[in-house]
Amino acid sequence: MDILIPFLVVLIAIEHIYFMYLEMFQWTKPKGIKAFGLKSKVFAEETKILAANQGLYNGFLAAGLLFSLYLNDYRLLIFFLICIIIAGIYGAYSTKKQKLFYIQAVPSIICLLIIILRFYNF
Template identity: 70%
Template sequence: MELVTNILIVFIAIEHGYFLILEMFLWTKPKGIKTFGLKSKSFAEETKVLAANQGLYNGFLAAGLLFSLIINDQEISVFFLICISIAGIYGAYSTEKIRLFYIQSLPAIITLILIYFK
């Protein structure tokens, strides 16, 4: 079961690394605009600093998860998985985009459940 949870943690870290790339580097590009359903290129330009900040936070979440695996500390994994779950729940609520919950929170919640029931 530990192997499965570690694989899920790596998957979630990769996912958040991808969010970093989308938000920090592709926000104003067609891929970023389409992915986040932005109103226009000008809106993307106006909000790119905020998006880059979001991307940086996603990078920290990914780094924290990978760090927890490197030092083999499950408590650190749990902390970052809870942070990700809460961020996804709040993001889905505040943007009224339920897919955000499924993309961000659900994998973290499933991993937390596996950790606690192994």
């Protein structure tokens, strides 16, 4: 179990680094437009600054996860996982795209449950 948690955390961090890449560098390109189901290239251009800001936050979430592992601080890790879960829930709710919940929140929920079961002896 001790290898499972860091493995999942690194996967979640990689996922958020990829989100950052898409939002900051691919938003106005065909890959970004397709990934986020944007209406048009014009819409992508008009919203690219907002997307870059959102991408930066995803980068910070990934950095927080990796820093938590580096410090071996599971309380900090739990904080960042909860932030990601909330972001995934809100993103799915606000965009009406349930797929967001499964892509962003579910891996963090699974990891959080494993941490709780492992460290809090349930």
